[in-house]
Amino acid sequence: MVEKRALAFFALASVFFGGVFVAAKAGQAYFPPLLFVALRFDVAAAVLLGYAAVTTAREDLLPRTRGDVAGILATGVLAIGLANGLLFVGQQYVSSAVGSIIFSLSPIFTPLLAAFLLSDERLSRRGTVGVLVGLLGVAFVVGVNPENLLGGGVVGKAIILGSAASAALGSVLIHRADGTLSSTVRTAWALPVSALMVHGMSLGAGESLSAVSWTPAAFAALVYVSVFAGAVAYIAYFGLLDQVGAIRASLVFYVSPVVATLGGWALLGESISLSTVAGFGVIFAGFAILGSEDSEGWLPEFVARLPTGGSSKVLTDGGRDTECRTGCDAD
Known part of the structure; x- marks a missing residue:
């Protein structure tokens, strides 16, 4: 997640x-x-469909493969529709603090599901530690303890x-699904699916509408x-999600x-405790742990890409640098 585009996406989504x-x-x-959720999707769908129509070539607007359709349905039904519908209903029964930390379990569910459903995403031991440290930081921030998590409001x-x-x-x-549509077009098609589903639930x-x-x-x-x-x-x-994968994209829900x-x-006059400030530091530590595993291979990869002028250095068992020019035996 070192690319500027990924960092910008992460910041916008988190905020x-x-x-x-x-x-x-x-x-x-x-x-x-x-x-409330259904009307939200109505407006968002109109905005995003208009944006996609203006910024995307016509031939790239229509789903062409099964993966495209599967991606639209996964987005509209699960990632957006059901997730938001359940969240807004559940918030009636619990505080914002408790609701936010429970929803922040999404980064815990993601690697578990990815282990079964994805072949190219696995969380290392260090990554697991980073995720768990980040979750601990979230608990500090919202001031939730095991007693009030397990206490009343079980339904919510x-x-x-x-x-x-x-x-x-x-x-x-x-x-x-690995579809061919851009994330913007896929989401633009998914939002009407979400809107129809949540209107039906409503x-x-x-x-x-008379209650509004x-x-x-x-x-x-x-x-x-x-x-x-x-x-x-x-x-x-x-x-x-398309850039960094499901596991790291889910860390948005930690921030x-x-x-x-x-x-x-700032807006509701709620206080911030010392445990909240400490939690910010713990979350940062979790990100540092998780991010450090991505940097382990940067030096060898960088060196391997350096221009060699037709030769490359190979380290022998004895630790000496020997030169191998084009045409050397692979061994």
């Missing part, structure tokens, strides 16, 4: 997804939860746990979750609680 917890807390005072916690599992499974299946739950209170604050919350935490964040996250905590402090 905008983190803001969802703050916006959802404010917006659910005006919207029924599933209808189970729903959000299902949301995290759905997001992780969707991300792994997108990577497995109708089934007995929600209606259309105030300036309601419009602001809807615009944020639809455009910024919707269209823009999805472009960033799924672009990151999101940090953003949610800072947003709550």
Whole structure:
């Protein structure tokens, strides 16, 4: 994740997804939860489909392979639709802090699912340590302890746990599908699928537009979750997924609680404790551990790519440099 594009995607997705917890807390005072999500997808789909139509060649807009269709369905049904529907419903029963740390289990689910469903993604021992250290940091940030995680609100916690599992499974299946569509076009096709699914869930739950209170604050919350935490964040996250894989892209959900905590402090007047500050440091340590494994092979790879002028240095058993020119025996 050293490329500027990947870092930009990571930052955008982390910030905008983190803001969802703050916006959802404010917006659910005006919207029924599933209808809030469905309207979010309606707006995000219109924005992203328009953006894709303007920025993408016509021949690259239509799905052409089974992998394209599979990627659209995995995105629309699991990674976006079900994950967000369950998250917004579950947040009715638990605090933002508890909800954010439970959803942050997604990076734990992702490598477990990838081990079974992907042949090219495995988390090393060092990577596992980094993920677990990052999760510990999230727990510090949101101030959650085992007592209040296991205490009341079991239904809400189970729903959000299902949301995290759905997001992780969707991300792994997108990577497995290996489609030909760009992440932006794939997400643009997926959002209408998500919208239709969640509108159906909303109708089934007995929600209606008459229950919506259309105030300036309601419009602001809807615009944020639809455009910024919707269209823009999805472009960033799924672009990151295509670049770095399911496991590392899922680490966005470690940074999101940090953003949610800072947003709550800045916009809702929530306090930040010393344990929160310590948690930021622990999360950074987790990223440092995870990132360090990517740098192990950079020096040999760099040296191997240096121009040799028709010769290359080979280290013998005795530790001496010997020269092997083109045409040498492979042994």
